[in-house]
Amino acid sequence: MKIHLPLKVKKDLSYQIQIGNNIFKDLRKIVLSKFNPDKAIIITDENVFNLYEQKIENELIGNSSKFEIIVIAAGEESKSQQTRDELENKIIDLKPTRSSMIIAIGGGVVGDISGFLASVILRGIRYIQVPTTIIAQVDSSIGGKTGINTKHSKNLIGTFHQPSFILVDFDFLSTLPYEEYLSGLAEIVKSLLIASKSGFEYLEKFSEKILNREEIYLQKLIKESIRTKAQIVAKDPEEKNLRKVLNFGHTIGHAIEALSNYKIKHGFAIAEGILVESYLSFITNKLSEVDLFRIQYIVNRLTLDKNLRKEFSFNDIYEKMTYDKKKTGDQINFSLLREIGKCEINKTVSKELIEIAYNH
Ligand SMILES: NC(=O)c1ccc[n+]([C@@H]2O[C@H](COP(=O)([O-])OP(=O)(O)OC[C@H]3O[C@@H](n4cnc5c(N)ncnc54)[C@H](O)[C@@H]3O)[C@@H](O)[C@H]2O)c1
Known part of the structure; x- marks a missing residue:
C-alpha cells in the first residue's frame, strides 16, 4: 500500500x-x-x-x-x-x-x-x-x-x-576591543567584494578613517553590508543557490579556524580565506590582476593579513575543507569572484589549483 x-x-x-x-x-x-x-x-x-x-x-x-x-x-x-x-x-x-x-x-x-x-x-x-x-x-x-x-x-x-x-x-x-573591531572588518570586506563595487570603492577611499574607528564611515558600510545580506537571504533563505556567494572566503577560512582549534578569530581566518580565494578567482575565474591587487592591498591596509597560511600545511587545510564543503571526487566547490562586486557560485576547483593558491 x-x-x-x-x-x-x-x-x-x-x-x-x-x-x-x-x-x-x-x-x-x-x-x-x-x-x-x-x-x-x-x-x-x-x-x-x-x-x-x-x-x-x-x-x-x-x-x-x-x-x-x-x-x-x-x-x-x-x-x-x-x-x-x-x-x-x-x-x-x-x-x-x-x-x-x-x-x-x-x-x-x-x-x-x-x-x-x-x-x-x-x-x-x-x-x-x-x-x-x-x-x-x-x-x-x-x-x-x-x-x-x-x-x-x-x-x-x-x-x-x-x-x-x-x-x-x-x-x-x-x-569592542580593537582586535575584535578589525576582525569584524573582514566580514565587511567579504560582503562588499561579493555584491557592492561602490561600497568597496568607499572602503578604499576611507580606509584610514575606518582604521581610526570614525563611526560615521563604518556605519555606512555596516548598513550596506546588512542590505546586501538581507537581499541575498530574501532570495534564497536556505542556501540552495545564490546564498552560497556569502561563503566566499569561508571555505579556506573555516578550515583555518577549525585547525587552530578555534583560537584564531573568525574575521582573521576569513581575511586569509579572502586572500587565497581571490587568488583562486584570479587563476580560475578570470578575476583581473588589477582587482586582485586591490583586494590584497585593502586586506593589508586594514592590517588583516596575519600570514596564517604559514602556520598550517596545505594537506591539513584540505582535509578540513572536505568536511566543510561537499567534495566531488578530488574537487571542492567554491564561490569565486569574477570581479569586485560580483561573485559566482558552484565553481569546482581541483586540489592542485587550490594548493597553488594556498601556497602563493
Ligand atoms: N550564522 C551565520 O550566518 C554566521 C555568519 C558569520 C559568522 N558567524 C559566526 O560568528 C562567530 C564570530 O562572531 P564574533 O566575532 O561576533 O564572535 P564572538 O561572539 O565570540 O564575539 C567576539 C568577542 O567580542 C566580545 N564582545 C561581543 N560584543 C562586545 C561588545 N559590544 N563590547 C565588547 N566585547 C564584545 C565577545 O565576548 C567575544 O569575546 C563565529 O562562530 C562564526 O562562525 C555566523
Whole structure:
C-alpha cells in the first residue's frame, strides 16, 4: 500500500531589522507589546554581561517578571556541544512554552548557539537577535543560520531558523576591543567584494578613517553590508543557490579556524580565506590582476593579513575543507569572484589549483 501525503508548506517568515544609534531602549516595548512572550530568556556572554548588565537591567528588564537571563562563557569555545547541553538544561528548567522567546545579546557565538536552541527547544520557539559585534551586525544575526561546532569542523550541527526581529544598535560597538573591531572588518570586506563595487570603492577611499574607528564611515558600510545580506537571504533563505556567494572566503577560512582549534578569530581566518580565494578567482575565474591587487592591498591596509597560511600545511587545510564543503571526487566547490562586486557560485576547483593558491 502507498499513501501519498501532500505537504506544501508556505510560511511568511519576514522580519524587521531595526538599525540605529541608542535604540536598545526601544526593545522592551517591542518585546512586550509586539511579541508578548510569556517568558523572554536573554542569553548573553560574560564579556557583554559585564559591560552591559546595568543597561540590560534598566532598559530591557525593568520591573517585568517575564525576563530571565543566562550568561555563557565568552568565545568560540562556547559554540560547543557542551555549552549546548548546559543551555538546554537551563532553559528547560525555566519551563518555557511555545509562546516563550529567546533574546540573544552578543556576538556571533551567542547569536548562533541561541538561534540553534530556539530552533530545537519545544521544536522551535521565537528569538530576537541583538548583535553587539561587527560580525554579528553585518552577518551572523541575519538569515537564520544557526549552529555549533564539532571537533571535525565549524557549524556542522545546525539549523535554519529565522529570528523574529533584529535590533542593530551601533552604540554597542564602542566597547569592542580593537582586535575584535578589525576582525569584524573582514566580514565587511567579504560582503562588499561579493555584491557592492561602490561600497568597496568607499572602503578604499576611507580606509584610514575606518582604521581610526570614525563611526560615521563604518556605519555606512555596516548598513550596506546588512542590505546586501538581507537581499541575498530574501532570495534564497536556505542556501540552495545564490546564498552560497556569502561563503566566499569561508571555505579556506573555516578550515583555518577549525585547525587552530578555534583560537584564531573568525574575521582573521576569513581575511586569509579572502586572500587565497581571490587568488583562486584570479587563476580560475578570470578575476583581473588589477582587482586582485586591490583586494590584497585593502586586506593589508586594514592590517588583516596575519600570514596564517604559514602556520598550517596545505594537506591539513584540505582535509578540513572536505568536511566543510561537499567534495566531488578530488574537487571542492567554491564561490569565486569574477570581479569586485560580483561573485559566482558552484565553481569546482581541483586540489592542485587550490594548493597553488594556498601556497602563493
Ligand atoms: N550564522 C551565520 O550566518 C554566521 C555568519 C558569520 C559568522 N558567524 C559566526 O560568528 C562567530 C564570530 O562572531 P564574533 O566575532 O561576533 O564572535 P564572538 O561572539 O565570540 O564575539 C567576539 C568577542 O567580542 C566580545 N564582545 C561581543 N560584543 C562586545 C561588545 N559590544 N563590547 C565588547 N566585547 C564584545 C565577545 O565576548 C567575544 O569575546 C563565529 O562562530 C562564526 O562562525 C555566523
